[in-house]
Amino acid sequence: MKRVAILCIIVSMLSTGCAKDPFGSFLQSRPQKQQQLTRTELHREAATLKKVIAENPANPSAHYSYGRVLLALDEPDQAVAHLNKASILTRNNIDYLLWLGVAYGKGGNLPEEQVSYSKVLQLHPDHIQALVYLGNSYLKSKKFQPSLNCYRRALVLQPDNEQALYNRAIVYHQLQRRTAERQAWRLYLQSHSTGILAANAVEHLNRLKNFSYRNHRLGHRIVTLPAIAYAPSSADLTRSDLATLDTIGAIAVNMKSGPLDIIVYRKNDETLARARALAIKRYLEREFPLLVVDDRIRISWFNVPEKRTFLGLRTTIDDSTVFLLSQVPAKPIKLRNRDRKKMMI
Incomplete structure (x- = not known):
């Protein structure tokens, strides 16, 4: 058990x-x-x-x-x-x-x-x-x-x-x-x-193969959100979808660094998966202009289904939208020679 x-x-x-x-x-x-x-x-x-x-x-x-x-x-x-x-x-x-x-x-x-x-x-x-x-x-x-x-x-x-x-x-x-x-x-x-x-x-x-909610790795946090559902068989975003994207966009802006990956898969329909990824990217860039800087949003679509392990059970997901926000580690501070000497005193 x-x-x-x-x-x-x-x-x-x-x-x-x-x-x-x-x-x-x-x-x-x-x-x-x-x-x-x-x-x-x-x-x-x-x-x-x-x-x-x-x-x-x-x-x-x-x-x-x-x-x-x-x-x-x-x-x-x-x-x-x-x-x-x-x-x-x-x-x-x-x-x-x-x-x-x-x-x-x-x-x-x-x-x-x-x-x-x-x-x-x-x-x-x-x-x-x-x-x-x-x-x-x-x-x-x-x-x-x-x-x-x-x-x-x-x-x-x-x-x-x-x-x-x-x-x-x-x-x-x-x-x-x-x-x-x-x-x-x-x-x-x-x-x-x-x-x-x-x-x-x-x-x-x-x-239990219900994907109405998903966990997303956003920086160091696991964020639980309703799944992006779309209007039936389309790339149109629903009102619930927009609320979820507003949360993701706000988190990405607050982190200020690191790329936001949008990964979409639709079984036997790569064209629709691409359209959905683009729809999400356009909405986020329109509502959160800071994400346009340095091309922070990256999109891709799977050629194979998303495969995940939930509580020990391997599961294949045929219709999925996943967000991954990487946090860029802070660059090491370079000290000048005279600063190093001060630290050693």
Whole structure:
């Protein structure tokens, strides 16, 4: 079974990596609207909270805060003890139960993690985080259908939820439901088309022989964009095509150096491929005059199909438009003899 990435939950106040599991490396969401503390600051906070608890063992807020700090310090077992204490002292507190589940999950106790999130949902059936986190835990447990049910419920409430959209596609991948998987990746990309997760989603989609989105190497970046589609059997660019070209043109202008290659292939129709390449070149040069300087745009068309490997599967693409933006390395600075002497002083 192919190793795939799963988008995981925020589990600490620090941006830390997640452990590997049978599905591959988790990709950690960065904490939002939450103070980023150094380890020194966390240890100082932990010492303060420990004193508060010693003076007042029945303080649920102190136990909760201490548990959160311990999670950030990668001590999930100790965190569980204090978060559990907080939830016992204050029954039916959704935040306490939610973070207790996070602590169980980080410590690898998936059954108890799922129990905690289920308790949150008993109190608040429409709690988005609990639904998504429970779906993630089920996915790690290979309980695919329960996981899918959680993501579906979450997406009814929040259709653009990134974790639910991405991990739903992962579930379909594991269940080998290819038609549903294609649709799920496209829905994810319609809402989230930037970053490494988008690039991964495109790899999955292209592996399923759907090329409605493509990744392009533009300088040091991989840029995910809707594929150039053209009007049927023509070189006419669509409104969506123009939006994609505007993005590529802006990136090329901002880089200020290096050629932009436009490579087009159309099976059994080299004439149409050439016409399409020329149409793109003319549009970019009209909208971005700086690209005309030094003849930065180069066009070509394949005599053979584009052949690519997506997640280990070799695929032939019979109708493709690829952009490649090379970044010219900076020229070495030549120093005069007197400048060299100054640097040696």
